[in-house]
Amino acid sequence: MTQRPIRLSLPSKGRLEVDALDFLAETGLRVFKPNPRQYEAHVPSLPELGIIFQRPGDIVVSVRQGSIDFGITGLDMIEEKRGDNGDILILHDALGFGTCALTLAVPEAWKTVTDIASLKKFSAESNTPLRVATKFPVLTERFLNQQNIPHKLIAAEGTLETAPTIGYADMISDLVSSGQTLLDNRLRPLTDGVIQRSQAVLIANHHILQTRPEVLEMARRLLEYIEAHLRAKDNVLVIANMRGENPQVITQKIFTQTNVGGLQGPTISPIGVRDGTPNWYSVTVVVRRDHLPQAITELRNIGGSGIIVSPITYIFEEEPPRYKAMLAALKG
Amino acid sequence: MTQRPIRLSLPSKGRLEVDALDFLAETGLRVFKPNPRQYEAHVPSLPELGIIFQRPGDIVVSVRQGSIDFGITGLDMIEEKRGDNGDILILHDALGFGTCALTLAVPEAWKTVTDIASLKKFSAESNTPLRVATKFPVLTERFLNQQNIPHKLIAAEGTLETAPTIGYADMISDLVSSGQTLLDNRLRPLTDGVIQRSQAVLIANHHILQTRPEVLEMARRLLEYIEAHLRAKDNVLVIANMRGENPQVITQKIFTQTNVGGLQGPTISPIGVRDGTPNWYSVTVVVRRDHLPQAITELRNIGGSGIIVSPITYIFEEEPPRYKAMLAALKG
Amino acid sequence: MTQRPIRLSLPSKGRLEVDALDFLAETGLRVFKPNPRQYEAHVPSLPELGIIFQRPGDIVVSVRQGSIDFGITGLDMIEEKRGDNGDILILHDALGFGTCALTLAVPEAWKTVTDIASLKKFSAESNTPLRVATKFPVLTERFLNQQNIPHKLIAAEGTLETAPTIGYADMISDLVSSGQTLLDNRLRPLTDGVIQRSQAVLIANHHILQTRPEVLEMARRLLEYIEAHLRAKDNVLVIANMRGENPQVITQKIFTQTNVGGLQGPTISPIGVRDGTPNWYSVTVVVRRDHLPQAITELRNIGGSGIIVSPITYIFEEEPPRYKAMLAALKG
């Protein structure tokens, strides 16, 4: 009997789809969708992997059931729908996009309510439980119960942020990224009202990883690529010209500085100079992108000139730490 | 204390929104939305009525709670979410748009399964309950239980019709209008698999109708306009020239025919003719639009000529029957 | 030498263009634009009239110069740009679309400022003149001077409503229709801060009307159509069946009611009834659209049944009053 192909499910619309496809492309796993009407696609550089497009909640259910092996979607939806039985394993918890937070927000008109404590006081003063509209009933219920806030959850399909004005609910528990939508609707997030921080994560079906070695190997390759890409994204290759008696002297100068030491140390190669001036060297180091201005200054300080910065596609370390963590979880 | 204004909630997006706005405009209740970003609007010809835009499910919940007085949305969603306690009253059950049916469908590959009976046989032969994906769990559950079909419901957010191919579920319970989407995905509706026929309907909150007379009066006006419009839509005004000794003779000729008798009978007025020929009359009758070809033939048969057809905006009968039905329900 | 054709200039983009084209089509003057790239079009039912599309301000300048004969645009822009020398004559001042008002608005944070008086107080307390951003410097300047408010006008190209937040200006003078945009940007209109109410109007070049009779005749036809359409838009034709001894008796019944008297009185024609019952009549009256519900009730009260409502395209009165007003202005 032939096995079903290994499959990764991605969000099927909106910003999360665009960001997931961009992320995979930058990671070297460009998704090719031959026909816009199709819900299936593939990754030319990983021919064994099929791609499926689903709504975020359906991705979580599919991976939980095992009809799909891997999924990329928001942690918010995963926590809402993962259930209790450990069917879902989070392989990578910080893919760096889709950042938001499930947050409690109240009408600006409730001037005294700014945090959980004042909300409880406000609630105690009224006779009825607060009606809270949300699309995340599991997480919201758990949080409100933990905080001992009397409430009634109101399920909603549409734009939650208008619910208090319409009278559909008293307050909301909604995803917040920039906060602009809350502001436009005269709602205010509670300062300690974050129920669940979220960003895009990579999940897999626990049981399948344990029983199908080719899926486990695919997990290793996905993590290898993803980690090497995320590491590379934050670094650049810097090459400077520098004069010095010999490579050792230059190395010493480099090590007097903070940001230009490289992963291991500078690679040093001789430069031929037109007028024959001796002792010019090319020095190559890896520098963190957000330290680049300081690194340039440091290189200039020790005589560096003609400084060139080049992009890096991947940085592979000894072994992907998250892969080791996954193996531990599978054994656990 | 000032009362909240009377409000009607409409679907906030998609074909149902467009059709609802078109329907209201044809009914003489054009909705004016000053700003596309707003979820509020008003009806210049009914200034006491506010308009709110919500998702279909939220409309049902809002009317059930009483945060909104009236709603127009699909009967499917109303039956799914109305609950048991009679909070929702259906004022008009056939607005004539949004027609579809919640229907069970199976993969074409299940060649032996064509109706409920063969589905039960198919199900009995397998060991596990059928996994049925749906966005209407209440209606689907009730139907499957009534039919004694062992099953497991799978909630879904997105495009259900791909669920069987992905392996997310074995079969689906989904809204079907033309059937093209099922066909494209190689699914087949069961011949007796209709769970709920649906079209757009007008609902109201039962309790509010009983307690706020101005809302009751608004219900009467909405029904008056809607019924007069729906009746008018199916009829036209037909005017023919006809010669006859006198109006009575012409009336008799008219009544020999099937489709041109009018609501009551023909209106007959004299025509002045250029050459003074006497006894020409103009005959005006109301004719059902779908009988128009036969009516034209009948008029020609009895000597009618120069036949003009004009549009009708409303036909008001003695009293709107659905308004009487509503009053009865409120008393019941 | 051949004369330039008579030309009417319309707004070239946005809601005002759509509304102007819809208005003309309803008036029976559908504009045909053979090619979307062109700025020229024509009106098949008025072949002598050419159509030009321009920005609102350019329309006013063109009619003022006389390079264009007629224009339809907002009164706001006309008042801003018409100049002092009477070159522009307003032929119709209420076409019924494009309604808005140039209004002063201040940040919500200025809690004490709600009207002109409190604005002056607020201004007096600060040392510097208020910086007011606007796209209507002429009208705004005149108003602020009349109100004796020390100020500095800041010309702006873009979205004025963000100016106070950015710090570009302290307050704004901007067009307001629903007020939603002000609300979204936490600005508040002053209660007596309306500088100029506006809607779409029809203008013409004064001098050309005096010197080119064919342009004067075109003005008459435009006004004739526009007035007949605007009058018709607010009325419907109502036909009811009614029994009575004779037409005079029915006429008397009709005149006991308020809303069904017609322009002159009811037209009354006999109806032939199937069973020969005598004395049935069809009664036709013109009713104001916003009195329709009352008219239906009145007709039912006096025995009316089978009430049909039909649309009216135009109502022509003796002579268009605005045409007479124009002739007076030209002589003046």
Next chain:
Amino acid sequence: MTQRPIRLSLPSKGRLEVDALDFLAETGLRVFKPNPRQYEAHVPSLPELGIIFQRPGDIVVSVRQGSIDFGITGLDMIEEKRGDNGDILILHDALGFGTCALTLAVPEAWKTVTDIASLKKFSAESNTPLRVATKFPVLTERFLNQQNIPHKLIAAEGTLETAPTIGYADMISDLVSSGQTLLDNRLRPLTDGVIQRSQAVLIANHHILQTRPEVLEMARRLLEYIEAHLRAKDNVLVIANMRGENPQVITQKIFTQTNVGGLQGPTISPIGVRDGTPNWYSVTVVVRRDHLPQAITELRNIGGSGIIVSPITYIFEEEPPRYKAMLAALKG
């Protein structure tokens, strides 16, 4: 054996599709397309008729073969593709939309070439036949041969109007409506260069009309509706109040005027007047839309007032002339 349903094929995209759907809707045959992806649709008011959407050329081929019964498309394409054997019958040759003309055009730079004669002179002076790009090789070839112009046809898929600039051809034979595209590309139509005038027409398969009576009956109904609609479109119903000793006197007054005589003559009904003034009558006539201003003037001249204009949906004459013409052609 069950017969294939009767089918009408419509253009599947662009302005011609929109105009054909609008035309049918105005004619009372609104097309309902349940799913935008489908190439099939139906007409609720003519349930026996199926609708197919195809490219213009494929419509002609389909009707010629008899795989489709009826088609609506441009006469240009029909003449290009109809072949010689009379398989295609034109039922209605002037549906009133899609107007254009297949026309020869030359570069503006050919200053001496303005008509066929000067083109032949220009051609004679050069040594090589003119290269003419076109999408209508059959019509263009026939025309150029009739005119004895030496030429070489160049088939083209795309925007012909750039062909001379690119050097792809010397001149073009292309569809021209407003002429703006030619002007933009510095091409000039020859004054007598029209090869084929065109607008949308209704065609049918000759053989099927002769052999399937239900298709013949459908042809009759389509023509009946279309002719009644086209006639109605150009007329309005005018109702005026008028005073006169008796209906005969009023009729005589009416007949002194040119444009208000009606199809047959005026319908005259008494009006009840509030103050009891006798001898007021309501006069109803059908007036050609483009004579409306004159008709209003005439009615005022003879004492008409309170003039109301109403729309007409259809005007049915004795029998549709084009249906008779079709029957003659089928017998021929």
Next chain:
Amino acid sequence: MTQRPIRLSLPSKGRLEVDALDFLAETGLRVFKPNPRQYEAHVPSLPELGIIFQRPGDIVVSVRQGSIDFGITGLDMIEEKRGDNGDILILHDALGFGTCALTLAVPEAWKTVTDIASLKKFSAESNTPLRVATKFPVLTERFLNQQNIPHKLIAAEGTLETAPTIGYADMISDLVSSGQTLLDNRLRPLTDGVIQRSQAVLIANHHILQTRPEVLEMARRLLEYIEAHLRAKDNVLVIANMRGENPQVITQKIFTQTNVGGLQGPTISPIGVRDGTPNWYSVTVVVRRDHLPQAITELRNIGGSGIIVSPITYIFEEEPPRYKAMLAALKG
């Protein structure tokens, strides 16, 4: 007399246009189109080259005539329209985008027909030749004749895949990429029914290359850039840190592995290490992108660490082989 500029024609719309522009941009020949309305553009990095946009078929005709020098379009269209006289020379036959195949497909309902042999059997059993709809009559005719399949070609403008359902043809010869469109329309490609495989190719006019040296030089530059880009796309630069007694020892280790030998061999440079540990080297090799995972494993196996992967823009070999092939063809 001034020569016409050298011109390259690109597809003017759809996916092929987007892919061609993307391909050229990646190749370093970004096309700049100053105005979206224009059909002309240029390449800032190749100022002597003009760009023209045309439909695919017109590109082939233009290059064949010599009105355009170079073209990029699908091989399918080139084979359909190139004619017999060798006017068109294919310079590069695999640009790597626009992949599809002209393929015979039959209705799924023809259950016995799966390949050419069974199609012939099916055809023999019916009395009439198969009607085959296609937009590629030349290639399809030639193929069907070679296979001795009795047939009648039906030219089509629009969506071929609906032709069998409509009855326009029995089967089709159409371009297939993912096969989804066939599947949606219940058509099945024949297993050996591929008539012409296709992807985007670069063509030129044979005669112009022989007579205009500057066009020949442009051909050399285009091929140089394209080949260097296509080669680079499949490779990456890999830099690893490695410890070894001396460069020779490290070189030997490298050569024990399969995927990390580089084009020639590894470049080896010393690394200065913070704690002075001697004998650390940076090793740089070019690795095929699809061998990257294995290469990383191999490098780790021989002690590589801190492995950095960088992108490559071009790889230039001794001389572009396709340029040599072109020169041979021109001489042949």
Next chain:
Amino acid sequence: MTQRPIRLSLPSKGRLEVDALDFLAETGLRVFKPNPRQYEAHVPSLPELGIIFQRPGDIVVSVRQGSIDFGITGLDMIEEKRGDNGDILILHDALGFGTCALTLAVPEAWKTVTDIASLKKFSAESNTPLRVATKFPVLTERFLNQQNIPHKLIAAEGTLETAPTIGYADMISDLVSSGQTLLDNRLRPLTDGVIQRSQAVLIANHHILQTRPEVLEMARRLLEYIEAHLRAKDNVLVIANMRGENPQVITQKIFTQTNVGGLQGPTISPIGVRDGTPNWYSVTVVVRRDHLPQAITELRNIGGSGIIVSPITYIFEEEPPRYKAMLAALKG
């Protein structure tokens, strides 16, 4: 008191917005706009910098007033609105996008007018001053006065290029990039009619730079990034394999060539070769992108092979020259 954050204002719509955002992203300063409705954004890699979106003219006014610190917009608008008092300092005058020129253009029909001289002659022959429509009255007025051309400026909001045809003006002063729009409207630019050449530039408020050191430091960083990016954009890194007795010999060969000398000279590192052949070296140089073909030829000429080209992100020189210029201007 807390200071307002440092802010950079960008064009809020059209091509200039897209190009500015692309430019900043390539420069390493990707702008993140959390919500498309907002007019505010930020740059994750420069957290101290806020981004504002405004219309071009409002950017200039904002920087002039000091409500915004930095702006990027077209030089045309800056020169039009900068005023006389030196409030605006241009930090970088050639960002390389948004290139166009404010230019005088006349109708093609004015056949004798090709330059300023012939325009003056033409003007002298007519009795009235030329009416010149423009959106840049300040620059146009100054230029026309300098040239002693009698004129009347006509302010315009909309598409200037139609003004002469409409009769709104005689000629125009408008922004020209490709000239296609002028051509389409049969206008011709004067050969010496350029009033102001323009491209996007970076400006700052003079006074703020002098008084807020953190704004001065931001100016330095912006210039550092921008200059390093613009320099890098025009160069690539070229690596070739080459054989030679020793590095010095190879260096000498390199220096015999024109385009491959690098910033300083080639970096030379040994290559390990599989068969042990000695004396192979890898040579790395920086080459100007537009000299790449020549550089490849030169490297081949001196025995280079396996030539790899890699991208460069930044090239940092000793100190940004424009930063020094700015400091000088601030002191001046």
